[in-house]
Amino acid sequence: MNGEYSPSEKEASVGDRLKSMLNWRVTGFTVFVMIAASIPYFQERFLTFLAAEILIFGIVALGYNVLLGYTGLLSFGHAAFFGGAGYTIGLLFEYTEIQSFMILIGAAILVVVLMSAIMGFISVRHTGVYYALLMLALAQVLYLVISKNYTLTNGTDGLRIAAPTIFGVDYVEQLGYNLYLEFILYFIVLATFIIVVVSLYRFMSSPFGLTLQTIRENPERAKAIGIPVKRYRWYASILSGVTVGIGGVMYALLIGRVTPGSTLNWTLSGEIAFMAILGGPTTFFGPVIGAGIFLLLRTYILSTAPDAWLLILGSSLYLMVVFFPSGVYGALRSLVSNIHKNGIKDAINPNSKSEPDAERANAQSVRGGDQD
Amino acid sequence: MSNIETLLIDQGIRLLNSLYYSSIIFLVSVGLSFVYGYLNLLNLAHVSFLGLGIFLGAELIQQAVQLPSILSTVGPFIAILIGVPVLIVGIGTVFEFTIFKPLYGMEETFQLLATFGIVLMLEGVMNLIWGGELLSATAPSNILGTVGIGTSTFPVYVIFVIGVTSLVAIGLYYFFERTRLGRITIAMAENPEIVKTSGINVRRTHIFVLLLSALLAGLAGALWVPNASASVGISLDYIIISFAVIVIGGLGSLKGAIVGSLVVGVIRTWGLVFLPAFSLVLVFLLMATVVVVKPTGIYGGLES
Numbered sequence: 130m131n132g133e134y135s136p137s138e139k140e141a142s143v144g145d146r147l148k149s150m151l152n153w154r155v156t157g158f159t160v161f162v163m164i165a166a167s168i169p170y171f172q173e174r175f176l177t178f179l180a181a182e183i184l185i186f187g188i189v190a191l192g193y194n195v196l197l198g199y200t201g202l203l204s205f206g207h208a209a210f211f212g213g214a215g216y217t218i219g220l221l222f223e224y225t226e227i228q229s230f231m232i233l234i235g236a237a238i239l240v241v242v243l244m245s246a247i248m249g250f251i252s253v254r255h256t257g258v259y260y261a262l263l264m265l266a267l268a269q270v271l272y273l274v275i276s277k278n279y280t281l282t283n284g285t286d287g288l289r290i291a292a293p294t295i296f297g298v299d300y301v302e303q304l305g306y307n308l309y310l311e312f313i314l315y316f317i318v319l320a321t322f323i324i325v326v327v328s329l330y331r332f333m334s335s336p337f338g339l340t341l342q343t344i345r346e347n348p349e350r351a352k353a354i355g356i357p358v359k360r361y362r363w364y365a366s367i368l369s370g371v372t373v374g375i376g377g378v379m380y381a382l383l384i385g386r387v388t389p390g391s392t393l394n395w396t397l398s399g400e401i402a403f404m405a406i407l408g409g410p411t412t413f414f415g416p417v418i419g420a421g422i423f424l425l426l427r428t429y430i431l432s433t434a435p436d437a438w439l440l441i442l443g444s445s446l447y448l449m450v451v452f453f454p455s456g457v458y459g460a461l462r463s464l465v466s467n468i469h470k471n472g473i474k475d476a477i478n479p480n481s482k483s484e485p486d487a488e489r490a491n492a493q494s495v496r497g498g499d500q501d
Numbered sequence: 502m503s504n505i506e507t508l509l510i511d512q513g514i515r516l517l518n519s520l521y522y523s524s525i526i527f528l529v530s531v532g533l534s535f536v537y538g539y540l541n542l543l544n545l546a547h548v549s550f551l552g553l554g555i556f557l558g559a560e561l562i563q564q565a566v567q568l569p570s571i572l573s574t575v576g577p578f579i580a581i582l583i584g585v586p587v588l589i590v591g592i593g594t595v596f597e598f599t600i601f602k603p604l605y606g607m608e609e610t611f612q613l614l615a616t617f618g619i620v621l622m623l624e625g626v627m628n629l630i631w632g633g634e635l636l637s638a639t640a641p642s643n644i645l646g647t648v649g650i651g652t653s654t655f656p657v658y659v660i661f662v663i664g665v666t667s668l669v670a671i672g673l674y675y676f677f678e679r680t681r682l683g684r685i686t687i688a689m690a691e692n693p694e695i696v697k698t699s700g701i702n703v704r705r706t707h708i709f710v711l712l713l714s715a716l717l718a719g720l721a722g723a724l725w726v727p728n729a730s731a732s733v734g735i736s737l738d739y740i741i742i743s744f745a746v747i748v749i750g751g752l753g754s755l756k757g758a759i760v761g762s763l764v765v766g767v768i769r770t771w772g773l774v775f776l777p778a779f780s781l782v783l784v785f786l787l788m789a790t791v792v793v794v795k796p797t798g799i800y801g802g803l804e805s
Contacts, residue, residue, distance in 0.1 A: 203610035251793055258543055258609045262744055263792050266785040269741055273785070277778035395741065399617045406614060436629055443622030450615040451603050 154414070158326065161417075165319055169311040177311050178383070179428055183421045184322040185379045190404040190416030191329055192372025197402060198410035199333060200365040201345030202256060205398045206248065206264030207373050209271045212393030214241045214374035215381035216275060219288035230293040230317070237378045238371060244271075245370025246363075253362040256348070265395060276389035287388030290381050318379050325372060330413060332368065341365050373401070403446045409456025418458045510651040515770055521659045521728075523766030524666035528721035530743035530750075531673065531758040532714025538753020539690045539710045542604055543612050545740055546619035550589055550715040552736030553623070554722020556631050558585045559731055561723075562638035577641045581723040582665070589719030593712045601711060620740070628733045637730035662724050669717065673755055686710060690753065742781075745788040751798025760799055 168180045189211060196202045214237040221227050221236060252263040275282045282288065292301040292309060295317070300309045332338055344351045344358050352358050381387050391397075400423070408419025426445075430438045453460050533547045561584045565576030600619055604612050645657035677683040689696045689706055697703050722736075742765065747753075750761025765784050772780025791798060 197610075201610075203613060205613070251789065254793060255796060258613065259792055259796050261610065261613055262748055263789055265741060266745065266748075266788045266792070270782050270785045270789075273779060273782045396621075396737070399614075399621075402614055402617075436632060437625065439621050439628055440625030443618045443620065443625055446618030447600065447615050447622060448618075450611050450618060454611060 158414070162319070162323060165322075166316075169315050172311070174307060174310065177315055179424065181310075181315050181318045181383050182380075183424050184318050185376050185383065186401075186404060186420035186424060187417035188322055188325045188379065189373050189376035189401055190408065190420045191325060191413075192369050192376065193401045194405045194410055194416045195329070195333070195341070195365055195369040195372065197405050198412070198416070199338060199341045199345060200362055202253075202362065202365070203261045203402065204252075204264040204366075204369075205261045205395060205402075206252075206266075206268030207370070207401055208393050208395060208397040209248065209264075209268035210241050210245055210370040210373040211377035211380070211397065211401075212275070212387065212389065213244050213271060214238075214377035215290075215387040215392045216282065216288065217241075218293075218378055218381055219290055219387045220282070222291050223288055228291070228294045228299075229297070230295045233293055234375070234378050237374060241371050241374030241377075242367060245367045245374075249363045249366025249370065253359050253366060256362075265398075268393070268395060268398065272389055272393040272395070275393060285389055287386050287391075290385050290387060292385075293382065314382060318383070321375060321379060325375060326414075326417075329372065333413060337361075337364070400442075403442070403449075405456075406446070406449055406454070407456055409459030409462070411455050412458050412462060415456050415458035419456060422457065506651065510653065514650060514653065514655055515774075517655065517659055517663070519766040519770035520663045520763075522769060523762040524663050525721050525725050526739070526742055526746055526765060527758055527762035528666060528669065528717045528724070529739055530746035530762060531670075531755065532717045533743050534747040534750070534753055534755070534758045535710055536714050537747070539686050540605060540707055541609075542601070543609055543616070544601075544714075545613060545616040546623065547616075547714065547718055548736045548740045548743065549620055549623040549627075550593065550718035551722045551725075551739055552627055552733075553592060554585050554589060554719030555726050555731045555735065556627060556636065556722075557588050557719070558723030558726045559636040559638040561585060561588075562640050562727065563636075566638075566640045574644055577638075577644065577727075581641060581727075582720075585719050585723035586716045589715050590712050593715035594708075596715075597708055597711050605707065620737070624734065624737065631731075632733050635730050635732050636726070639727050641727040656728075658727060662728075665720075665724065669720070670755075670759060677755060682706070682709065742784070745784050748788050748798055749791050751800040754798070754800040757798050757800035 165180060165184060169177050171177075189207075193204070193207055196204055217237040217240040218233045221233060227233060227236075248264060248267045251267065252260050255263060276285050278284065292299070292306075292314075294300075295313065300313045304313070333341075340351075340356055340361055343356065344361055348358050377392065380392070384391075404419040404423045405416040406419065407422055408417065409415030426441070427438065430441055449456065455463065529548065529551050532550075533544060536542050536544045536547060558581060561580035562577045565580045565584075566573050568576045604615055607615070641661075642656055642658040645661060647654040647656050648660075649655075677687060685696065685701055686706055686709075689701075689703060693703055696706075746761040746765050747758055748761075749764055750757030750759070764787070768783050768787065769780050772783050776783070
């Protein structure tokens with residue numbers, strides 16, 4: 130805003146800005162955030178807790194999807210970043226006097242950057258199955274080292290995580306735990322969520338994000354036009370790991386304890402992948418929707434028929450992957466855009482001869498088509 | 502007795518234990534390796550057959566022990582060697598036609614996710630049936646008794662498991678090298694198009710390979726259960742271990758699975774002596790090293 134543009138340009142930019150404000154993505158996100166922000170006012174501790182969990186796993190699934198959806202790499206090792214970040218603050222609480230929120234999260238991010246840089250550096254030498262297995266093996270090393278190390282990390286019992294001080298104020302002492310959860314911690318989680326969503330969205334629509342998508346679509350071609358494919362995959366691993374780590378810190382603070390079983394287990398990596406798949410890995414916001422559906426479903430089933438949870442989780446993961454690989458959000462989006470293009474009749478008729486939507490084509494190309 | 506003799510006996514017992522562990526993980530991972538090598542399906546759900554083998558084995562053994570006279574001695578072994586494999590083949594057939602069929606030809610990462618879904622699904626089913634129970638069926642181990650080695654005794658059952666596994670390994674080797682179906686299977690991994698145009702029913706071979714793998718994993722479960730007690734979720738631990746085995750040995754190779762399971766068995770058993778808590782860490786570090794240095798594994802590169 131330094132006044133060097135002509136009035137007509139200014140008008141255009143205001144118009145553009147208005148247009149982008151009316152953009153349904155922005156609208157949708159704003160509504161989402163407003164709903165999220167109003168939840169603590171119901172004063173239901175259970176509800177606030179669940180909403181916080183959804184926001185946290187929204188962050189995690191978004192971060193995971195930087196690799197799965199944008200770069201085309203499936204990782205079975207992201208629990209290591211989730212739990213690694215949680216254990217960083219757990220160990221700091223256990224062995225140091227540090228209680229400041231900013232220092233704790235800074236330290237956790239630093240550790241996760243290092244971890245994901247090392248694990249990524251080793252793993253991006255391969256793609257596909259070997260990438261998934263390498264990440265799995267490395268994450269499993271961390272899991273075993275932490276869960277068997279009783280003297281340092283308290284083994285499978287895990288570490289307790291106290292409430293941190295925020296800019297020097299201990300809110301639990303001042304407000305009590307309930308108010309701290311509902312009005313301090315919850316809004317920290319929400320603010321982190323907004324920051325992560327906005328900055329990841331900027332990242333992913335920048336040349337960096339487009340480069341990753343180019344690599345996903347056609348690594349050979351990307352290499353041919355001069356993109357250092359491996360290096361970009363490595364960057365994506367780090368970005369993804371850090372985002373998942375931020376989620377891990379928030380989760381540790383929310384739950385108040387880190388254990389290897391709940392934060393480092395390899396099945397957690399699978400669950401995170403499921404959230405991304407469920408929402409739609411080919412869309413930006415889909416994983417958040419996936420995390421939301423996943424946690425609502427889990428909370429509901431665990432309270433009504435806990436024994437059936439694994440069965441329902443497994444079969445819905447299977448059905449999603451086989452029948453709707455573009456996820457709930459992706460399927461809805463291609464349905465909506467088909468309605469725009471062809472009217473309702475054609476849109477719900479799968480055999481209509483319309484131009485295949487980008488999402489669907491995308492999902493098919495990810496699945497691979499050759500049956501024999 | 503001299504020190505050297507005790508030392509030798511100690512190491513001998515350790516070797517047998519290591520071979521026992523290798524036997525079980527060989528039977529599990531060889532099928533995983535076949536399904537990947539010959540069907541191009543990376544099947545996480547393979548270990549679910551191990552889980553089913555464990556529970557069906559325990560149930561059948563408990564039934565067999567109650568049979569009259571001589572049958573109660575022979576019965577448990579028939580349950581392990583014939584009963585469980587037959588049941589697993591039956592279950593496997595149903596699975597093949599329903600849940601595995603849509604996965605062939607899918608992109609690998611999607612196969613991994615879909616089969617992870619199957620793992621959880623079957624884990625859930627086993628949890629509904631056997632959840633919360635601690636099944637034990639030690640009859641076969643008790644029947645065979647122990648043998649004295651020096652001053653210590655050693656369960657004969659462990660030697661029985663090693664023997665059965667060796668026979669299976671030899672049988673598999675003979676099958677793939679000498680029989681027509683075995684050669685077709687290998688040819689199919691090399692070039693399914695040519696096999697198809699030669700008028701061979703590829704689909705039938707697919708089914709055969711999947712069932713053979715399921716059978717071996719089920720057998721592993723049944724052989725394993727008399728020596729330990731089973732609870733739901735135990736098979737999940739074997740997913741990663743069997744991946745380590747076939748990655749170290751080479752995906753899709755019989756020799757690779759043998760060598761891989763021996764290496765993992767040795768590392769685990771002797772690792773327990775030097776680094777008690779972290780012996781499996783060594784296995785995963787070796788796995789990561791192998792993927793980085795030679796992703797085809799020790800034997801993977803030679804056969805393809």
